[in-house]
Amino acid sequence: MNTDLDNNISIIIPVYNAGSFVSKAVESALIQPEVKEVILIEDGSRDNSLDICTQLAANYEKVRLFKHPGNANKGAGLSRNLGIEGATGDYIAFLDADDYFLPDRFMAERELFKNKPNIDGVYGALGFHFYSEQDKNRFPELQTGNLTTMPGKVPPEELFLSLLWLHPKVNGYFSVDALTVKRNIFLGKTPLFNDLKLHEDTVFLLQLVSNCMIEPGILDRPVGIRGVHGHNRITKNPENSQSRLLMWKYLYDWSAKASKNKYLQKCFEAYVVSEKIKHVKRIPALKLFITHSFSNRYFLTMGVCFNPSCRIALGNFFAGGILFLKVRIQARFFKNNSFIRNYRSYLIQKH
Structure with missing residues (x-):
């Protein structure tokens, strides 16, 4: 596998009712020199997301648009799978349509994939951006300035314990938006995403780290930003008791x-x-x-x-x-x- 990341990463963005945000997500990916393509998976949105995604694909050579058969709504997990199947880069990174990357998003990946060719992936830290004062007041727990990431570096072979909160020293969670993996791990080494409506990313990460060597990257500052607003998938589908x-x-x-x-x-x-x-x-x-x-x-x-x-x-x-x-x-x-x-x-x- 080519360890040179320039023009070699496929960015996979599932899109559902994100017409107000997806352009910023796409543009934040396109400025990264490592990005080969941005794959948008339009997931049966009810707003103008499809029109905007179509226009983005027409405006930018690197943007590709995928849809489920019959414009069906399949959920974030199966939408990411569709993107993985169509990706052509040697590496894959994920981004939600209402989030965005920061400059030098893949700085740590450049060094780690080159110097540690046996690793399968790298994760970093994700910050927060409130789209309005109302959203800021709705989620006071996110106003502490904390990052979504592991609170310390954990050897890849112990990361599974940390995600289960069983590690004796370091326990936490990181986001798929701050994850970059080699595309070939999906050729039998670890499963694709699942079809759960909630927590599909947590399941994916636990399966991933139990099968693959995932290395810590930049943890003390964000490599991307989670957009917090009243239409986030998790807030529109509040966690049910089951x-x-x-x-x-x-x-x-x-x-x-x-x-x-x-x-x-x-x-x-x-x-x-x-x-x-x-x-x-x-x-x-x-x-x-x-x-x-x-x-x-x-x-x-x-x-x-x-x-x-x-x-x-x-x-x-x-x-x-x-x-x-x-x-x-x-x-x-x-x-x-x-x-x-x-x-x-x-x-x-x-x-």
Whole structure:
């Protein structure tokens, strides 16, 4: 594979009801010297997005327009897949239609792909831009100046643990808008995007980092900007009570079908149980909690699953004592999280 990034990256932009924003996204990509093409996937929009995308494709030689058969609406994940299938660059980067890149977006990628030819991808940091004062007031949690990225650099082989919040030191999340990958990883090394309506990017990233070597790039400043407004997909489709449960079920089924290591399957099962407990009444929640505390040791030792489940199943009064006892027992008998140990052993065998 050619490690020279000049004119070698395909930018994939799914477009749905983004007529007010997509031109800025496209132009922010076209100024990057590394960009070979910008692929717009018009996803059955109800506004003027199709007209604008058609005009952009006519105005710029590097812009290509794709549509689903019958102008159907397939969602962001399947739209990105259509773009991946049509891409011709050796590298692929993603951008949402209401977001935009900053200058020198691929500066870290230039160095890392050249000096570390065995890596599969690079991720960076994403910042925020509020399109109006009203949007700023609606999302006060985004006004802290924090970036969407990992809070520290994590070796590629440990990134999966960090995204699951199981790493002993560094846990967090990064955005697909700050990700660049080699196109050939989609030829059997890792799955394409899924058809979930929400959290499809989280599923994709967990599958990606469990299969591929993804290196940290620029984390202390943004390489792109997320546009925050009242029509964001996540705000127009508020998270329903089952969306995270569907996400973890999807990952559990995938890990079983893909013959992934049993430790990964048990880990995903722990998250499934934790979500189920949130959505059932007290007695069924208590039954699930007790059963899986004995049958799945990762559910028992993973505080990110066990602790909230304990409070829901037992109530705060009784849960306090159980969690205190659990901490004492874990400190004595499980000094290192057993899932972390087993996952690292799995990686050694895999590589």
